[in-house]
Amino acid sequence: MIEPISNIGMNIKRLRKAQGMTLEKLSKLTHVTRSMISQIENNKSLPSLKTLQQLSSVLRVAIGSFFESEEDSETPVHKKKDRQPLKTKNGVNFSLLTKNVGHHNMEILYNVYEPNGTTGSLYSHEGEECGIVLKGKFEVIWNRKKYIIEEGDSIYLDSSKPHKISNIDRGESIAIWINSPPTW
Secondary structure, eight states: OGGGGHHHHHHHHHHHHHHOOOHHHHHHTTOHHHHHHHHTTTTTSSHHHHHHHHHHHHHHHHHHHGGGTOOOOSSSSSGGGGGGOOOTSSEEEEESSSOOGGGOOOEEEEEEEOTOBBBSSSSSOSEEEEEEEEEEEEEETTTEEEEEEEEEEEEEEEEOOEEEEEESSOOOOOEEEEEOOOOO
């Protein structure tokens, strides 16, 4: 059985070829070097989240589709052991709670924010999102206003408005986050 993380390279290559795109063209459109894309496709290097975002944008697929395996079935169950977390340089660990995200209208994430972890600078994207805090305390800046949410609190956002999420607790903070359409 192929390790789930190795599906990334195979899926990028499969999606690129299905669209009749060469390594050179994908490199030019994503501003990722041809050699880096080749290393990713051949499982010699793991892409950063930024690189995954660039590839998914050009290939017009959700980031989660890079993690799917041919063995994924139609079962609605996604086991904890099968989650594939992505860690950002800003101290946030994202794990999808659903399989086959490219085939859904929403994605559900289990987010663990390290102390001072943040989504980075203000950003916006298509859709809407909702989060519920399981542990800790977050500062959410949305549409130029600041909101503090703690354990048990939830928030609903129009994602097209600039927003940023930061852990303001001393320890790690955890939230379940739902995005529609999927952003991964």
